[in-house]
Amino acid sequence: MSFFKGQEVFSIDNKGRVSIPAKMRKAISPEANDTFIITRGADKCVVAYPLNEWKKYEEQYSTLNQYDEKNRYFLRMILAWSEEVEIDGNQRISLSKKYLDFSGIDGKVVIVGMMDHIEFWNPEEFEKYLSNHDESYENVAAQVMRK
Amino acid sequence: MSFFKGQEVFSIDNKGRVSIPAKMRKAISPEANDTFIITRGADKCVVAYPLNEWKKYEEQYSTLNQYDEKNRYFLRMILAWSEEVEIDGNQRISLSKKYLDFSGIDGKVVIVGMMDHIEFWNPEEFEKYLSNHDESYENVAAQVMRK
DNA sequence: ATAAAAGTGGGTAAAAGTGGGTGATTGAGG
């Protein structure tokens, strides 16, 4: 199982191409078959799951009853935003326009490793996100990790 | 098994022809034999099942008790609206008039991958559908994916 | 210090998406 971590600031060129940081690349399982699934994050960022990690979610989705209205809505939201991309010969993926628009990414991008996936942020948005949390890191950590 | 995903905005010409998005085309199994079954969706959209996926539903349908009035209604709605089409030399299918009328599709169409099938929406109707869901995506996601 | 790997940028051939013409097929009306 993959476990991504770390943070990098990389360029994104005018074709939407971003390199996958070498350190994170090492965490990709061969089962991913050089393929990522891109989708929107819960926050204002774009996320990329290696194929093998994504498949775990696919399995869950397939068990949902499509005759239920709520389930259909959920599936449409998830799936409509999802797209499969392959890593090119230069270890890059390319993000299509809708993802750049959604996240406001342009020119520079912050890449964050988040365990089973990678996140792409507009650098200013990432800054803003961090500073919007008035609670101290220690406090949140204490709450989250309470047994 | 096929797994469609993604969302595209494509043109539909005055002959009713729509390209199958290349990304979704890659998810079609060869068993589908370049054939789709078109029918109406549960919502105001047109749906297309690759032949092999449709056959799974056919099996389910044939187990339904036809002496039950509700079952008969359901089967008539599904089957009366179903039609088989083949992908042409340019990777397109053509939607006959009744589907365009039902869904209000004209000129532009939103194509959504939904696991075992593809959906075709009038862009405005799709917008409306999304905005009619007052519940936030996170909320629904939390409910649906609750273990 | 040098070689290898990582990150960045650009050119080009192929694929994808879109539109139209034509001859065969069908089906309604005379």
Place this chain on the structure above:
DNA sequence: CCTCAATCACCCACTTTTACCCACTTTTAT
């Protein structure tokens, strides 16, 4: 039964986007 119009299948043509290759600079490893 025949005719004409509408529909459809097939072919070709064009534009835009994507995939693939090469090249260069910077960083890392030995």
